[in-house]
Amino acid sequence: MKTIHSPALDLNLIKVFDALLEARSVSRAADALGVSQSAVSHALGRLRSLVGDPLFVRTGNRMEPTPRAQRLAEPLRDLLLGAARALSVEETFDPCREERSFTLSASDSLQAVLLTGILRDADKLRVSVALKSLDPDAMLDALDDGTVDLAIGYMPEVRRWHDRQFLYCENHVCLFDPALVPLTPPISLEEYTRYPHLMPSLRGGLTSFVDDELHALGTRRRVAASTTQFVAIPMLLTRTPMISTLPARLAHACARTMGLVTSPLPFASSDFEVSMAWHRRNAGSPSHGWLRQRIAEEAERL
Structure with missing residues (x-):
């Protein structure tokens, strides 16, 4: 208990670390967190003192993580995701009763082939879907900044804080x-x-x-x-x-x-693989899980 309540254990510091890991920039991390650059710099100084490692070093215009920061990345992100899931008010999801909107990124060819699974029961559901056709290079950034809930396409690589599910092979x-x-x-x-x-x-x-x-x-x-x-x-x-x-x-x-x-x-x-990917912060969301299940069911039907 003493360790848990230690003043050194500040979840805000972990949020700053995670934002720096994604943004690789103090200014962009500050924008993502909605705080000043000086606040991020101060938090980074506290982290460095706490860990005994520089954590991020400037390389050109980017802040690159040290080997110690790379080892800390996954366990600290899991800690944040666990806290977010524990505090989430969304415990169940009924698409016929609850209004929910999603933003998906997929080429128009995949939209035409796969999205019947979501829209087939449009007269019964209270779910709305906004579809975007993004350049493949922009899909992962859109998942990170939250402008896209789910990306579908040929994605041989995703980032370590993304989850991915194979849908089908295409030729x-x-x-x-x-x-x-x-x-x-x-x-x-x-x-x-x-x-x-x-x-x-x-x-x-x-x-x-x-x-x-x-x-x-x-x-x-x-x-x-x-x-x-x-x-x-x-x-x-x-x-x-x-x-x-x-x-x-x-x-x-x-x-x-x-x-x-x-x-x-x-x-x-x-052949090439068609997959769907999402940010791990949405992994435990019932509504997001419903969306992924509908897409997977339609892919299996195809």
Whole structure:
């Protein structure tokens, strides 16, 4: 008990440590905590004295953690998360009775494929969902600052304070309008490269893994256009003689409803994993758990 009530054990110091670990900047940590920079600097001085280690050292414009700080990071974050869960007023969640809004980040292709699981019972639920299509590099930052509750996509790496759940493996197929691109599946490599391509790109580029694979095979394609809006591609394909390479689940759904045709890629390509990730501060939230369960159930149904 004496240890617990020791003046040296100040949870505010742990909050400052955690904020510095994420922000790597005194000023940004102060903004995140809603306090002055001098307050953060003073707290850091107390932490250094308490631990007997500098904890953070300046490297250019960043405050980088020392090895001691890196060892402290996970146990101290778990301590904060445990305190937050213990003090949370949310013990249960009934989506048919309680109003709750969520913000999700996912490409429009994943929105079209996965979010039926949330919206199927929209007439019964009191849950609202705001959807954002963020650059993959921005997803994790959005989880950290709380502007996004759940991120869904190809995320081979997350930060140590994030949790991640695998949803399904996805591959790519070709999609085209047979009235404008008169090919019969499965198409050949020569046929694949004969027509111009309409390319999906979350970052707005004009090359992708496809071009790397074609280069290795000694050939190339012509990308006539790219778009960050995957769901716009099937509509464009009904009006233009182009081929697109899309995630299989989206392509098959569009082929069924829009009179388009899918074909396997005429070269080997790796599957990729679709996962959802969230900040660990939401791990024990019943409403957040309900959201994750609905997404997982829809992924399993697919």
